[in-house]
Amino acid sequence: xxxxxxxxxxxxxxxxxxxxxxxxxxxxxxxxxxxxxxxxxxxxxxxxxxxxxxxxxxxxxxxxxxxxxxxxxxxxxxxxxxxxxxxxxxxxxx
Numbered sequence: 001x002x003x004x005x006x007x008x009x010x011x012x013x014x015x016x017x018x019x020x021x022x023x024x025x026x027x028x029x030x031x032x033x034x035x036x037x038x039x040x041x042x043x044x045x046x047x048x049x050x051x052x053x054x055x056x057x058x059x060x061x062x063x064x065x066x067x068x069x070x071x072x073x074x075x076x077x078x079x080x081x082x083x084x085x086x087x088x089x090x091x092x093x094x
Contacts, residue, residue, distance in 0.1 A: 005054050005055065006053065006082075007053070007054070007055050007058060007081070007082065007083055008037075008050065008051070008052045008080065008081045008082060008083045009050075009052075009058050009078055009079070009080055009081075010048065010050050010078070010079045010081070011048070011049040011051075011065075011078045012046050012047070012048055012076060013046060013047045013048075013049065013069075013073050013075075013076045014046045014074050014076065015072050015074030016072045016074075017045075017069070018041050018046075018047065020072055022039075022069060022072060023039045023040070023041065023092045025065075025068060025069060026039040026049060026065055026069075027039065027090065029061065029064045030051070030090050033053060033057040033058075033060065034053055034054065034057055035051045035052060035090050036051070036052050036053065036087035036088060037049070037050040037052050037087050037090050038050055038087070038090065038091060038092065038093035039091075039092055039093070040092065040094070049062075049065070051090065052085070052087060053083075062078065
């Protein structure tokens, strides 16, 4: 990933997304992509994804999550912003 092309997405997934292996599925889906960031359960029952990488990788990551977890996701909100470069890898945050 080149810094000049790096972007960030923050996605809040709502539905039956906690207690179903959602975060670990997201980590598995993210493996082939050059992305950094985290996926984390929030106190309100939703799951937050923060990922940085090239635009195409981020789009594919998000689409694959929505496809694989479509029975669990009732709604999601996605926000794009410039990458900060603060992450070294991708994983589950607690």
